[in-house]
Amino acid sequence: MAEILNNIEELVGKDEKLIDIWGRRNPRFEKKYEQSVLRVISDYGIGASENTGAKGKVLGAGYEPYIIAFFIGLYSNKKLPLSDSSENLKVLGQPIDKWGNLDSKKFRHAYSGLRSYIFIALVAKTDIDWIALDKGDIKVNSVVTNLIETMEEYANYGFSILEEKLKEDPSYFFSHRSFLDIFLQLTNNKSGDLTQDEGPEEL
Amino acid sequence: MIIQKIEIENFRSYYKQNSFELTNGLNLIIGSNGDGKTTFYEALEWLFRTDGTNRMDTKLISKKRIEELFANESDDVRVAMTYEHKSKTKILEKRFHFTKSFDGEVSTSNYSFNLIENSGIERIVKDGVRFDFDLPSEIRKYTMFKGESDLDVFQNSNALKMLVETFSDVKDFEAYFAFMEYATKKADQARDNAQKLDKKNTDRIKQLNRTIEFETGTLSDIEREIKNKENEAGNFDSLLKSIEQSKEASKLLIAVNRRIETLSQKRSQVQARINEDYTISLLDDMWILMGFADVAEEYSIKVSEMDKQRRKLERNYLLTVGQEKAIKKMQTDFVPLPVHIPGQKVMQEMLDEEVCKICGRPAKKHSEAWEFMLHRLEEYQESLKVPEDEEITPYYMNNYIVELQKRDTTLNDNLSEITRLRHKILEAIAFNNRMHDEVKKIDANLNMEFEQKKRILAQTDGLTEEQLLANYENISNWVEQKSKAENRIDILKRQRAQHRAALDEAQDALGKLAEGTSAAIFAKTALIIRQISEAFKSAKETNKKRLLHAIEDESNVFLEKLNSNDFKGTIRILEKANGQGEAVLMNNDNTRIFTPNTALRTTYLMSVLFAIGKLSSERDKTEFPLLFDAPTSSFTDAKESEFFNVISKLKKQVIIVTKSFLKERNGEAVLDQAKIEEVKGRVFRIEKKKPFDDKKLGTIQTVISKIK
Numbered sequence: 080m081a082e083i084l085n086n087i088e089e090l091v092g093k094d095e096k097l098i099d100i101w102g103r104r105n106p107r108f109e110k111k112y113e114q115s116v117l118r119v120i121s122d123y124g125i126g127a128s129e130n131t132g133a134k135g136k137v138l139g140a141g142y143e144p145y146i147i148a149f150f151i152g153l154y155s156n157k158k159l160p161l162s163d164s165s166e167n168l169k170v171l172g173q174p175i176d177k178w179g180n181l182d183s184k185k186f187r188h189a190y191s192g193l194r195s196y197i198f199i200a201l202v203a204k205t206d207i208d209w210i211a212l213d214k215g216d217i218k219v220n221s222v223v224t225n226l227i228e229t230m231e232e233y234a235n236y237g238f239s240i241l242e243e244k245l246k247e248d249p250s251y252f253f254s255h256r257s258f259l260d261i262f263l264q265l266t267n268n269k270s271g272d273l274t275q276d277e278g279p280e281e282l
Numbered sequence: 283m284i285i286q287k288i289e290i291e292n293f294r295s296y297y298k299q300n301s302f303e304l305t306n307g308l309n310l311i312i313g314s315n316g317d318g319k320t321t322f323y324e325a326l327e328w329l330f331r332t333d334g335t336n337r338m339d340t341k342l343i344s345k346k347r348i349e350e351l352f353a354n355e356s357d358d359v360r361v362a363m364t365y366e367h368k369s370k371t372k373i374l375e376k377r378f379h380f381t382k383s384f385d386g387e388v389s390t391s392n393y394s395f396n397l398i399e400n401s402g403i404e405r406i407v408k409d410g411v412r413f414d415f416d417l418p419s420e421i422r423k424y425t426m427f428k429g430e431s432d433l434d435v436f437q438n439s440n441a442l443k444m445l446v447e448t449f450s451d452v453k454d455f456e457a458y459f460a461f462m463e464y465a466t467k468k469a470d471q472a473r474d475n476a477q478k479l480d481k482k483n484t485d486r487i488k489q490l491n492r493t494i495e496f497e498t499g500t501l502s503d504i505e506r507e508i509k510n511k512e513n514e515a516g517n518f519d520s521l522l523k524s525i526e527q528s529k530e531a532s533k534l535l536i537a538v539n540r541r542i543e544t545l546s547q548k549r550s551q552v553q554a555r556i557n558e559d560y561t562i563s564l565l566d567d568m569w570i571l572m573g574f575a576d577v578a579e580e581y582s583i584k585v586s587e588m589d590k591q592r593r594k595l596e597r598n599y600l601l602t603v604g605q606e607k608a609i610k611k612m613q614t615d616f617v618p619l620p621v622h623i624p625g626q627k628v629m630q631e632m633l634d635e636e637v638c639k640i641c642g643r644p645a646k647k648h649s650e651a652w653e654f655m656l657h658r659l660e661e662y663q664e665s666l667k668v669p670e671d672e673e674i675t676p677y678y679m680n681n682y683i684v685e686l687q688k689r690d691t692t693l694n695d696n697l698s699e700i701t702r703l704r705h706k707i708l709e710a711i712a713f714n715n716r717m718h719d720e721v722k723k724i725d726a727n728l729n730m731e732f733e734q735k736k737r738i739l740a741q742t743d744g745l746t747e748e749q750l751l752a753n754y755e756n757i758s759n760w761v762e763q764k765s766k767a768e769n770r771i772d773i774l775k776r777q778r779a780q781h782r783a784a785l786d787e788a789q790d791a792l793g794k795l796a797e798g799t800s801a802a803i804f805a806k807t808a809l810i811i812r813q814i815s816e817a818f819k820s821a822k823e824t825n826k827k828r829l830l831h832a833i834e835d836e837s838n839v840f841l842e843k844l845n846s847n848d849f850k851g852t853i854r855i856l857e858k859a860n861g862q863g864e865a866v867l868m869n870n871d872n873t874r875i876f877t878p879n880t881a882l883r884t885t886y887l888m889s890v891l892f893a894i895g896k897l898s899s900e901r902d903k904t905e906f907p908l909l910f911d912a913p914t915s916s917f918t919d920a921k922e923s924e925f926f927n928v929i930s931k932l933k934k935q936v937i938i939v940t941k942s943f944l945k946e947r948n949g950e951a952v953l954d955q956a957k958i959e960e961v962k963g964r965v966f967r968i969e970k971k972k973p974f975d976d977k978k979l980g981t982i983q984t985v986i987s988k989i990k
Contacts, residue, residue: 266573
């Protein structure tokens with residue numbers, strides 16, 4: 080009898096989407112990037128603030144540089160494993176399902192949909208025995224953990240790139256085109272339609 | 283009046299006694315900055331002050347002299363002028379005593395201001411105030427000029443009146459005017475008295491007198507209003523004239539400002555269309571998905587394969603489970619009665635008919651055989667009952683792949699949008715670049731307009747932008763006010779004519795009534811006196827005009843001399859409606875030159891002064907010297923030499939304090955001997971006595987040397 084009663088959670092779990100389970104997680108990053116990247120280009124550590132622009136910061140919450148870093152890793156198709164020691168790691172303050180809910184911020188609009196695309200990318204890029212998951216042979220949580228790990232490794236690579244750029248030129252990201260240009264270049268391989276006029280702006 | 287000598291004692295930088303022996307002609311007092319030029323001028327100003335103000339002031343005392351004094355010692359400040367006037371030699375002398383106390387304080391006392399006349403051996407001392415008889419304070423305005431800006435004597439509101447009264451014969455009319463008024467009154471009165479005797483016409487006379495009284499009153503009201511309105515119109519006219527020059531500039535400025543405003547608006551509109559928050563767009567507009575098509579494809583392939591596999595596995599499973607079930611069912615279905623047993627129907631018949639149709643033996647109900655048959659039937663029927671859908675265990679516990687599959691459908695729908703992103707981004711960049719170019723173009727135009735504005739403002743002598751704009755606003759207002767006043771003047775003049783006619787008529791009628799009576803002679807007398815009075819009035823006007831023309835003519839002669847090789851225009855002396863005069867420079871097309879250059883202004887105003895001086899001496903009235911403090915600072919060297927040459931030939935006493943004729947040598951100002959040679963007249967050099975302490979006023983002393 081007790082077993083049946085215990086199933087009550089299991090039934091709820093069955094209706095829940097994988098993306099929601101994933102969304103409750105807070106990904107980790109290497110602590111060193113907090114000072115060298117996150118605080119430089121975002122309001123990370125400042126708390127709720129609506130005045131990003133006034134402080135000369137390009138990005139708002141800490142997850143924004145995280146997303147940027149992730150996509151850099153994704154489009155570069157390069158992952159960088161995080162440090163083994165948890166002492167060197169930090170967890171982002173906001174769980175994924177809060178990312179992009181910007182409606183309270185002035186001059187910004189929400190991009191909550193972007194989360195699904197990140198999720199899609201993780202599914203595409205992570206080796207998981209999905210049949211086993213559906214069969215119940217492996218736990219949802221371990222799958223989600225795998226997805227998160229992929230995300231962290233992509234982001235970790237991205238952060239290393241951002242840090243490098245900042246080391247070369249501390250004011251690198253004050254140009255309004257710097258981030259855009261990174262992505263235009265990273266994704267240029269196929270399109271090849273970048274004309275001279277649209278090339279990276281000279282500083 | 284000719285000044286022979288000026289003595290200055292202990293007056294500021296003039297330490298102890300100093301004197302200038304002047305000649306009747308050009309006198310030049312040359313000094314550099316701080317050498318005592320202005321002090322010389324101010325000493326005379328102090329001496330000429332007859333209003334009793336500024337008598338004694340310790341500030342006037344020579345600092346050097348004060349410092350030199352021992353305690354309880356004293357000395358005098360004294361300025362004196364010896365002059366010849368109407369063949370008499372007089373000395374105007376102002377002085378006061380000053381004493382240094384033990385604690386170094388300086389006190390003043392014993393002020394005196396005297397006019398001393400030497401008559402033979404007798405020496406008559408009179409109050410210095412009497413100097414006003416020799417050089418009236420009004421005329422002093424035409425004798426002493428400080429700097430170039432001071433030269434326009436007509437800036438003084440009653441200068442013209444003064445001039446006319448002093449130099450024309452108009453003054454002589456004044457006495458007659460008073461008499462005429464008196465005589466007219468008397469004659470009218472005599473006529474009235476005589477007519478009172480005319481009983482027959484009493485009422486008519488009374489009525490006419492009332493009419494005359496009324497018309498006279500109305501006429502004087504009208505005259506007053508005409509004068510006011512003429513004043514008003516004159517004021518607005520001069521206001522309009524004063525901005526005549528700037529009118530064009532005002533218009534241009536307004537047009538430029540309007541264009542600048544339009545351009546600025548356009549600029550901010552274009553600027554507002556520029557959105558270069560590219561980093562924000564990466565997130566907010568999900569531009570970051572620009573390279574996502576590959577990932578999406580990877581996902582699609584992966585998920586559809588997974589899904590396929592998932593379904594295949596499930597189908598296989600279901601198939602397996604289904605076979606087992608089918609077999610079971612089949613097994614149940616395939617449990618037929620043994621061959622030797624008849625069908626269910628037959629069996630039921632046998633039971634009902636209580637006979638075994640197989641063996642042909644009867645089988646009574648409830649007999650052993652019947653019971654056997656019943657049992658077999660029940661057994662068979664029982665075997666037909668297959669358990670109702672036994673539950674099949676699902677193959678999958680979770681539907682996550684289904685979730686992924688569903689998302690893939692939406693993703694496929696969105697794929698075209700994702701592939702378009704890159705194009706959209708490049709378009710946005712191109713658009714922003716175009717807008718930047720647009721802004722650059724607008725900026726270039728704005729710069730041009732700002733340059734234009736600068737040019738306009740730089741070329742409107744000292745007027746600020748606000749003033750120019752205000753002028754423009756004012757123009758229409760002033761034009762309107764002026765024409766209003768002029769219209770009113772027209773109306774008033776018509777009214778005046780009517781009332782004059784009515785007055786004349788009444789006076790005529792009154793005269794006619796007097797005809798043949800004893801009043802007739804008085805009436806005629808009154809009429810004649812009135813006519814004479816009118817004649818005087820018009821003679822006065824003519825006289826004044828003649829004087830102004832004379833001044834004009836003389837002025838232009840001087841202007842010709844002073845400005846021989848340069849543009850000069852023509853001097854006109856205008857009388858404004860309010861009686862104020864104005865010396866102006868006209869172009870040959872009879873338009874006024876509002877802004878002559880400073881040198882031209884100086885020469886034309888000086889020409890007017892010389893003209894006034896010349897006229898006065900010609901009429902053997904007050905001949906007076908002219909004293910200028912630095913009048914030629916705007917002149918070029920050549921013009922200056924020419925100017926002094928002309929002045930030295932004027933046959934007029936002119937005293938000019940100047941720093942001209944000095945040239946720089948080894949950092950020091952020295953006299954330009956060659957130039958001095960050219961000038962006819964007396965030349966003094968004043969300079970600071972050397973050595974002096976450049977931090978200590980008490981070491982400063984002006985020394986005078988006569989050069990020629």
